[in-house]
Amino acid sequence: MRKKSVSSDSTTKAEISVDRLTGRVITRRGFIQTASAVTAGTILTQRHLAAEMAHSGTENMVSMNLTINGQKHQLSLDSRTTLLDALREHLDLTGAKKGCDHGQCGACTVLCNDRRVNSCLMLAASAQGDEITTIEGLAKGDELHPVQQAFVDCDGF
Numbered sequence: 612m613r614k615k616s617v618s619s620d621s622t623t624k625a626e627i628s629v630d631r632l633t634g635r636v637i638t639r640r641g642f643i644q645t646a647s648a649v650t651a652g653t654i655l656t657q658r659h660l661a662a663e664m665a666h667s668g669t670e671n672m673v674s675m676n677l678t679i680n681g682q683k684h685q686l687s688l689d690s691r692t693t694l695l696d697a698l699r700e701h702l703d704l705t706g707a708k709k710g711c712d713h714g715q716c717g718a719c720t721v722l723c724n725d726r727r728v729n730s731c732l733m734l735a736a737s738a739q740g741d742e743i744t745t746i747e748g749l750a751k752g753d754e755l756h757p758v759q760q761a762f763v764d765c766d767g768f
């Protein structure tokens with residue numbers, strides 16, 4: 612982008628940029644307006660989905676059997692429930708964290724059949740028949756898993 616300063620009609624200086632690909636002029640105000648509209652749209656969409664899930668009643672309920680840390684659990688959850696929400700909100704396993712909720716930060720990582728997965732991107736219903744291991748299930752009794760021990764030894768956060 613190329614930037615230059617120009618005077619607008621109201622005699623104040625405004626910084627504008629020209630998009631080299633499209634040739635369109637982008638003003639700071641235009642950029643902020645677009646960013647605000649996108650943010651508002653995202654928030655409204657998330658609220659709409661949350662409200663829809665809250666009012667869906669038993670319409671989307673699915674009975675599922677999950678094996679978490681070697682224990683079998685039978686749950687009846689909305690079919691759209693992520694594995695992360697099932698762990699945290701229905702099984703009180705809060706070791707996996709909800710960071711970005713978009714598969715980018717890794718705070719929700721669990722093992723699924725000994726392979727790491729982002730539980731925020733995985734539906735709980737699709738984990739049926741899999742062996743899920745959370746951070747709570749790594750230790751063997753009082754003996755910490757080497758990764759847990761490394762966090763303790765290095766004051767890991």
Ligand code: FES
Nearest residue numbers: 710711712717731
């Ligand atoms: S919460 Fe960030 S990757 Fe899942």
